[in-house]
Amino acid sequence: MIGRRGFLKFFGSSIVGLMTLGGYAFGYEPVVRLSIARYQLTPPGWTPGLKLRIVALADFHACTPWMTADRIASICARANDLGGDIIVLLGDYTSGTDFVTGHVDHRVWAAELAALKAPLGVHAIVGNHDWWHDATAQKRGAGPTFSHKALADVGIPVYSNRSARLEKDGYGFWLAGVEDQLALRRSVRWKRQFTTGLDDLSGTLAQVNDVAPVILLAHEPDIFPTVPSRVSLTLSGHTHGGQVRVFGWSPYLPSRYGDRYVYGHIVEENRHIIVSGGLGCSVAPVRVGVPPEIVVIDLG
Template identity: 65%
Template sequence: MITRRGFLKFAGVSFLSLASLGAYAVGIEPMLLTHVKRYQLTPPHWPAGLKLRVAVLSDIHACHPWMTPERIASLAAEANALKPDVIVMLGDYPAGTRLVTGWVDASEWAPALSGLKAPLGVLSILGNHDWWHDPFAQQAGAGPTVARKALESVGIAVLENDAVRLEKDGQGFWIAGLADQLALRPNKAKGRDKFKGLDDLDGTLAKVSDQAPIILLAHEPDIFPKVPWRVSLTLSGHTHGGQVRLFGYSPVVPSRFGNRFAYGHVVENDRNLIVSGGLGFSIAPVRFGMRPEILQIDLG
């Protein structure tokens, strides 16, 4: 039988353990040196002999004190150091939580990303927070958003239901980018009773004019069941790996598919999806078991 002293000792140790875990999840893991997560694969439709390295940054969520312009600039330098052929960004540049000590405006985070350099260029898409944080775009139900204009002002192309053809060593491939699937918030005055996406998968892929392989950028991974086998690889963010991930499971995932597309490399019916754990966070400034990460993807 446990004594009163024993119970108090147990309670004290438990409280300190929980407090330590909380301090680590809020104050330490979000600030750890960025992890480089590496993937190597040869997906369907990928030409023999085409070696391509893609660096991926997702869900930056700029804010003080965790994701300052200085830290964003250092992330750009880390991505460059991987010596990728092309760099892609998967959306959600502004803060995703109000629990911050200060806001980082687009006029600050975009210049911090301007240092990104790759031989075949830097391409980006937008995420839900890039739309949700823009009241004028929400009111109009259309862009261009502040985030898009900020990225383009520093020379970073933004793909919204568009595709571009690139070439390496005489072999072509396409990068297609979807507009956001949750872009417009519910607005009764506008007749919207639920989130409205602006994505057009069929229209985007229709812009691909030859049989070269396609890499699809889609902020939310929930589009993946609709992606045809013609697409060699889909890259997504949004979930942050659940922000808390233990033993390969995330208790909370912002996806209607739960853990199915929460994180990592998913193969279904010979179709390939890679979901980034991202760099920042939303709702709460917590990461546990899911360090900030940049992806290095070697294809071929």
């Protein structure tokens, strides 16, 4: 039987352990750590000879104290140093948690993102929180949201069910971006019974008019089962890799497919998707086992 001294020692060490874990989960991993997740692949339909480096940033969730303007600036500086041919932003620039000391204005975070530079430019989509926190867009059931406007105002094109043809070293490829799949929130106030998406995958891909490979930007990875093989690679965020992940298990996964598309490079029926672990926090300002990350993808 454990004695009083032994119990108190065990209890004390447990409290210290919990405090240490809590400090790490709330104060270190979300706001200090920054990892680089690297992938290298040649997906189906990729043009021989075309080598492309993509730097992808997802889920900033700007707010204080977890994702300040200074923190965004430092992430952008690191992204610029990674040698990307193109930089893509995968949505959710606004705060995703109520546990904040303040909000970072959309004009402020957009100004920091304007520092991103790449030879083939910076290209963006928006996410569900960009829609959900814009009451005007929710009321009218249509965009643009303040995130659309803020990005456009600093010269970053936003893809809302749009495809554009780009070229590197004489080789063409398409960048396609769908509007958010959860854009219009279920609301008694707005007389909306169900959360509704504004994504139009077929209409977006109908704009592709040659055989060059297609890279699809879609904030939520749940679209992936419907993505045709014509798309060489899908890039998504939204899940934060589970945000808390212990021995491969996460207590909460914001996907109707559970763990299927939670993180990383997934291949199904010779179709490829890479899901970023993201940079910020949603629901609760905590990260364990899924540090904020910048994604670097070398294609070809």
